[in-house]
Every structure is written in structure tokens, then in C-alpha cells.
Amino acid sequence: MGYSLTATVFALKKRTFALTKVYILFMKINLKSGVGQLLFGMKEKDVKAIYGEPSRQFKDDDNNTIYLYNNEKIRLTFYADEDFKLGYLIAAHPDLELFSVKVLGHNWESLKKILEEKGLAGFERETYDSEENLFNEANWVIFRVEFGEVIRVELGATINNKDEFDWKF
Numbered sequence: 018m019g020y021s022l023t024a025t026v027f028a029l030k031k032r033t034f035a036l037t038k039v040y041i042l043f044m045k046i047n048l049k050s051g052v053g054q055l056l057f058g059m060k061e062k063d064v065k066a067i068y069g070e071p072s073r074q075f076k077d078d079d080n081n082t083i084y085l086y087n088n089e090k091i092r093l094t095f096y097a098d099e100d101f102k103l104g105y106l107i108a109a110h111p112d113l114e115l116f117s118v119k120v121l122g123h124n125w126e127s128l129k130k131i132l133e134e135k136g137l138a139g140f141e142r143e144t145y146d147s148e149e150n151l152f153n154e155a156n157w158v159i160f161r162v163e164f165g166e167v168i169r170v171e172l173g174a175t176i177n178n179k180d181e182f183d184w185k186f
Contacts, residue, residue: 043089044112046120048137048156049175050185052091052108057174058184059103061095099182105173113170120170125151125162 043053051057054067061082065071071084071093080097094105113120116135120128129151132138140151140160148168151160159171177183 044108044110044114046108046113046115046158046170046172048115048158048172049183051103052106052113052172055091055093055103055106056186057103057182058186061101063186064093064103102182102184103174103186104182105171107169107171109169115170120160120167123167124165125149125160125167126165128160128167 046052047056049057051059055064061084064084068086068089072087073085075083077083077094082095082097082101084093084095085091086093090108090110092107093103095101096104109121111119111121116131118128118131129140137153137156137158139155140153143150143152147163149162151162152158155175157173157175160167161169161171174182174184
């Protein structure tokens with residue numbers, strides 16, 4: 018057919034690189050905005066247009082809609098009292114990055130130094146059983162830590178000086 022094995026392998030390598038690059042962008046934490054292409058303020062249809070149907074969805078006790086995406090290891094909360102806009106997410110994907118540093122599995126004290134160098138400082142600490150939650154209110158981000166390592170990141174839409182959500186979409 019005119020295809021050479023070398024050219025096919027080269028093409029596959031190039032394609033794999035491109036897909037990897039896109040996936041890494043998907044897992045980038047954008048403080049005050051979301052993760053990757055997910056922006057606070059998106060509606061369910063906007064998220065589905067990007068990621069497709071969730072692996073599972075349900076309503077919580079406040080009638081918020083929750084989407085779970087298993088492959089992406091992300092949980093999304095659409096607030097019922099805000100016209101079902103994306104307002105909160107919990108991410109546990111191993112490729113999750115902040116300031117070009119992989120977050121999950123990172124030693125908290127080491128990561129904290131990096132974050133402080135980038136201007137992200139001032140964490141409130143709460144302890145629950147074997148986990149610690151380290152919360153930065155200015156950026157509405159929580160680093161969940163167990164056994165000294167980050168195991169999950171929670172990120173929410175921030176509140177502006179008018180006491181309203183600062184939607185990014």
C-alpha cells in the first residue's frame with residue numbers, strides 16, 4: 018500500500034506525543050478558574066460537549082448535580098441554587114499539575130515550599146482521622162494530605178467583593 022513500517026512508527030510516535038501534551042493540559046490546575054478546559058460557571062451541557070457523558074451522576078443532599086468521570090478521576094459539582102453552574106471539583110488524577118509540578122503523591126512540605134515560592138501561601142489546617150486538609154481561601158483550593166503526601170485536590174469558584182461567585186465562563 019505504500020506505507021513503510023518506519024514511517025508508521027514515526028507517525029504513531031508523533032501522534033502519541035500530541036495526545037500526551039493535550040492530556041497534560043487537561044490536568045493543569047488553573048487557580049480560581051478550574052482544571053484544564055473546565056471553567057467555573059460552565060453548565061452541564063458545556064462540560065458534556067468537552068468530556069462526554071459522565072461515568073456516573075447523582076444529586077447530593079442539597080439537590081446539586083454531581084458528575085463523576087472515572088478515567089479523569091474528577092468529581093464535578095453543579096450548584097442547584099446557581100442555575101446548575103459548575104462551582105466545585107475534586108480531582109485525583111496522577112497527572113494533576115500546578116505550576117508545572119505534579120501534585121498527587123508529592124510530599125506536602127516539599128510542595129508547600131514550591132507553592133510559597135510561587136506566591137501561594139497561607140494555609141489553614143484541619144485534621145480528620147488520618148487526613149489533613151490544607152485550605153487556601155484566597156484561591157479556594159484544598160490539598161488533601163495523608164501520610165504526608167497529597168492524595169487529592171479540591172477547587173472551588175471564588176467569591177468576589179460583592180459576595181457573589183466569580184464565574185469564569
